[in-house]
Amino acid sequence: MRELFLPGRILLFSTGFVLLWVVSRYNYLLFHVLAEGFSIVVACLIFVLATRTYRFSGNSLLMFLGNAYLAVAIVDLFHTLAFKGMGVFPSNDPNTATQLWIAARYLESLSLLLATWLGNRLPWRIQFWGFLGVASLLVFVVMRTSLFPDCFIAGAGLTNFKIVSEYVISAILLTAMIHFWQIRDSVTPVIFWSLMLSMGTTILSEMAFTLYSDVYGVMN
Numbered sequence: 345m346r347e348l349f350l351p352g353r354i355l356l357f358s359t360g361f362v363l364l365w366v367v368s369r370y371n372y373l374l375f376h377v378l379a380e381g382f383s384i385v386v387a388c389l390i391f392v393l394a395t396r397t398y399r400f401s402g403n404s405l406l407m408f409l410g411n412a413y414l415a416v417a418i419v420d421l422f423h424t425l426a427f428k429g430m431g432v433f434p435s436n437d438p439n440t441a442t443q444l445w446i447a448a449r450y451l452e453s454l455s456l457l458l459a460t461w462l463g464n465r466l467p468w469r470i471q472f473w474g475f476l477g478v479a480s481l482l483v484f485v486v487m488r489t490s491l492f493p494d495c496f497i498a499g500a501g502l503t504n505f506k507i508v509s510e511y512v513i514s515a516i517l518l519t520a521m522i523h524f525w526q527i528r529d530s531v532t533p534v535i536f537w538s539l540m541l542s543m544g545t546t547i548l549s550e551m552a553f554t555l556y557s558d559v560y561g562v563m564n
Contacts, residue, residue: 408463
């Protein structure tokens with residue numbers, strides 16, 4: 345049965361990718377909302393799956409990742425709403441959305457790196473409220489203070505902090521991939537390969553995000 349579903353999944357994701365690419369050629373803002381919306385929904389579903397199955401499976405790793413991805417989804421939601429042209433917040437400065445993107449990726453990569461160590465050591469309620477607090481703090485710092493370093497300057501492009509951060513995040517994710525590979529026998533194949541695919545594609549996207557000078561550009 346798994347062999348029958350695999351081609352269907354590949355076709356589904358390929359079709360979705362092509363459709364998103366076509367949309368991006370005509371309306372980049374709509375493309376961005378759809379792409380980010382999809383990732384936010386997936387992150388929330390990971391949280392729902394983790395909480396719904398924890399009572400029966402006792403999978404502390406999945407529970408930790410579920411809480412982490414809920415926090416990432418919150419920051420990504422604000423990133424999407426703050427994106428240039430959305431008009432949700434008074435400021436239309438592309439720097440805010442870029443800062444939130446970097447904040448979310450740091451949160452995601454560090455959570456993946458620490459998942460196997462902290463997942464077994466912290467009760468799930470502490471994890472939940474801890475991640476919720478971190479997400480809220482990141483959004484507050486970016487949107488209400490000037491403490492978070494600038495990531496994009498209109499007319500100049502990406503800042504050195506943003507570019508260096510993309511490489512640091514990629515290095516963290518690569519380290520996490522190596523760690524998960526070393527403990528792959530203790531993780532279910534579905535979770536293992538899903539994490540490896542997710543981290544691999546995120547690294548590729550982070551590399552692309554070091555190259556753009558326009559938030560509506562093809563590399564973004």
